[in-house]
Structures are given as C-alpha cells and as structure tokens.
Amino acid sequence: MTKVIIPEIADAQTDHYLTKKGYEVLTVKNPTEASILATAPDVAGIMMFVAPFPNSLYAKLPNLKVLARYGVGYDSIDAEYAASQGVWVTNTPGANAVSVAESAITDILLLAKQSVTIAAKMQANDTTGAKTIMGHELNGATVGIIGYGNIGQALAKMLSGFGVNVLLYNRTHRETEYGKYVDLETLLTESDYVSVNIAAVPATEHLIGEAELKLMKPSAYLVNLARGSIVDEAALISALKNHEIAGAALDVFDVEPLPRDSEFFQLDNVFLTPHTGANTVEAGRNMAMGAARMIDEVLSGKMPEWPVNSPKLS
Incomplete structure (x- = not known):
C-alpha cells in the first residue's frame, strides 16, 4: 500500500x-x-x-x-x-484567499481605530485614557496592495465597500475594476495603509527595505500577511522605533515562531499575530x-x- x-x-x-x-x-x-x-x-x-x-x-x-x-x-x-x-x-x-484578505481588513481596521491600544488601556482600568485616543475613518483613505494574486484581488474587492482609494502594485497586470495600477514608489508615497500580499520569491526578498519605508508617510501603516522575507525586519524595526511610520500589523516573520527576544515585542506601535492570517x-x-x-x-x-x-x- x-x-x-x-x-x-x-x-x-x-x-x-x-x-x-x-x-x-x-x-x-x-x-x-x-x-x-x-x-x-x-x-x-x-x-x-x-x-x-x-x-x-x-x-x-x-x-x-x-x-x-x-x-x-x-x-x-x-x-x-x-x-x-x-x-x-x-x-x-x-x-485561503478570503480568509487572508479578511485578516488584512481586520488588521487595517484595528490600526485605523487604534483598537488594540484602547482595549489595553481599558483592561488596565484606564478608561479615561482610552477615551482620549482618536482613531481614523477608513472612508477616504488610500490603501496600497502589493501583490495582486488571489489574496490581493479578494482584498481589493472587499475594500471597495469602504470608500477607499485602492492602489495596486503587481509584476503582471490583471484587469480589475477595484483599483489603479501604479509603480511601487507611488504606492508607498501615497498610501495610508500598505498591505503586503505578494509571493515570496528571490525577486521579492526585502522588497520593502529602508529606502522603501522612508517613502511612506509618517502617518502610514504597514500590514504584512505574506512572508517575513519580503520586508527587511531590521529596517522595519528602526522605522517603527523612530516613528518614521505610524505602525504595523505583522503576521509573518523571518524566523517563526517569532523569538521572544525579538525587538518587535518591545514596540507599542506594532500588532503581532503568529502566522494565523489563514486560520479559519x-x-x-x-x-x-x-x-x-x-x-x-x-x-x-x-x-x-x-x-x-x-x-x-x-
């Protein structure tokens, strides 16, 4: 047998x-x-x-x-x-396209509404402090999607109901009614939220590095549910520590499980999950x-x- x-x-x-x-x-x-x-x-x-x-x-x-x-x-x-x-x-x-796309939407909304920080303050019995935190509406924001395969397409379609401007970067063009293709520099410069959904191949290793992070707005957020290798972790940690970007939501890392001594655990502007974006x-x-x-x-x-x-x- x-x-x-x-x-x-x-x-x-x-x-x-x-x-x-x-x-x-x-x-x-x-x-x-x-x-x-x-x-x-x-x-x-x-x-x-x-x-x-x-x-x-x-x-x-x-x-x-x-x-x-x-x-x-x-x-x-x-x-x-x-x-x-x-x-x-x-x-x-x-x-897993729908599940991962929904996780990206979840992360974007958590970042926009500052939900994790608010919940932590309430858990610490600091209701007054929690009420002082102001989030943002997603409506009217620009979301950049890096990678327009099955997950990127599902994400763009879901975002169409939020009244956002969707920018797309992909190595090949696919016809779509849910966003506008731009180059990577334009996407990073103009987006309020950047979602990484591209495949991990040699050509995409450290696609987002120090130079790319510096293109992003100080008020912008990075979401990565693809693979850790696509984002230069050292450069991202530096950008988060120095508030060169507002924050990040990360589901994937260079080493998994994420080592307990990772500097990510010391940052208060990053939301971490253990590669569970597709866990439905x-x-x-x-x-x-x-x-x-x-x-x-x-x-x-x-x-x-x-x-x-x-x-x-x-």
Whole structure:
C-alpha cells in the first residue's frame, strides 16, 4: 500500500479522504525533516505545512513523488531542485484567499481605530485614557496592495465597500475594476495603509527595505500577511522605533515562531499575530482538501491541477 504523510489536522479536515482513496495514511503533527524520517522514509507523498524541506532530504526518501503544500506559498521548498529529483511540488491557489484578505481588513481596521491600544488601556482600568485616543475613518483613505494574486484581488474587492482609494502594485497586470495600477514608489508615497500580499520569491526578498519605508508617510501603516522575507525586519524595526511610520500589523516573520527576544515585542506601535492570517475553518478545509487531491492526482499518474514545478520524470 502506498504511504503518504499528512498533518493530523488535515486528515480530520478532509474526512480521511486519502485513506478512502486506498492510501496508507500516516499522520504527524507537523511534517518536519525529523518527523518524516522517523515516520516513513519510504513515503510517496507528503502534505507540507511551512517547515523547510532541505534538498539533502530527497536522497533519504527514494519513493517520494509529490510534496503538496497546505497553502499557497512554497518558499520553504526548492521547487526546481525537487523537479530535478523527479518530485512534483503543488500548492492550493485561492484556497485561503478570503480568509487572508479578511485578516488584512481586520488588521487595517484595528490600526485605523487604534483598537488594540484602547482595549489595553481599558483592561488596565484606564478608561479615561482610552477615551482620549482618536482613531481614523477608513472612508477616504488610500490603501496600497502589493501583490495582486488571489489574496490581493479578494482584498481589493472587499475594500471597495469602504470608500477607499485602492492602489495596486503587481509584476503582471490583471484587469480589475477595484483599483489603479501604479509603480511601487507611488504606492508607498501615497498610501495610508500598505498591505503586503505578494509571493515570496528571490525577486521579492526585502522588497520593502529602508529606502522603501522612508517613502511612506509618517502617518502610514504597514500590514504584512505574506512572508517575513519580503520586508527587511531590521529596517522595519528602526522605522517603527523612530516613528518614521505610524505602525504595523505583522503576521509573518523571518524566523517563526517569532523569538521572544525579538525587538518587535518591545514596540507599542506594532500588532503581532503568529502566522494565523489563514486560520479559519473554511480555509483549513480548502487547503487540506486541495493538497490531498494533489497527492492523489500525482500518485494516480495524473497531471496535478496546481503544479508549481515540472519534474524530470524517468
């Protein structure tokens, strides 16, 4: 029986889809190098969260045919190297778009209304202090969206009901009625809120660095629900400490979980969440089912619907 490894939660989210398809399903909490090798070195398919999959691991997994990402980003896997080893890498485009876009809206509103600061003061029994904090209406503001894939498109559509001016930056143009394409400099200079929703690839590493942050208004906010590598963390910490921008909401980081000694924890103008922007029941089901289908398609000898590489098959 063909062995596959999937996260425990995904097995429940798919109602044991792969077991019903006739596979020997082995579950782990999180498919890491150690847990994969300890569970089944003869595995044929693995559903991956975001743990790194080192290139040295392929030689230890001789039967491996597919790495199916539970989600959209696949920066933790060298997809081209996987292709050279005859291994498909797939993802689940659009599966979490609504959930992540809603999280971006949530973060923008929390920043605009100063909700976290107000709630903290009330929790500390400083109601008077809480009442002195004034937020802003989102109506009339300019929101810049960096990256116009499934998540960026969902975000722009949602924002259309708030009466905002939406600016878009993307490496390729897609027809849209929900915003205006501009260059990155214009987006950063004119936006009151900047939402990072672009894919993490070599070309986007530190796309937002010191120079880009200096283009932003002192009253502007940065929201990142994409990947930590896209924003230069040291430059962002400096900008936040020196109030070069008003604040940020961050769901992703260079190192995850975010180390407790990170300077982000010392700042009062940043809202932090632990890579949970897509954590909804609906997105979880979509990602798990999409990844399970990709494993089945590859191991059934079919072309997967959502490949991100093109393996050299013998």
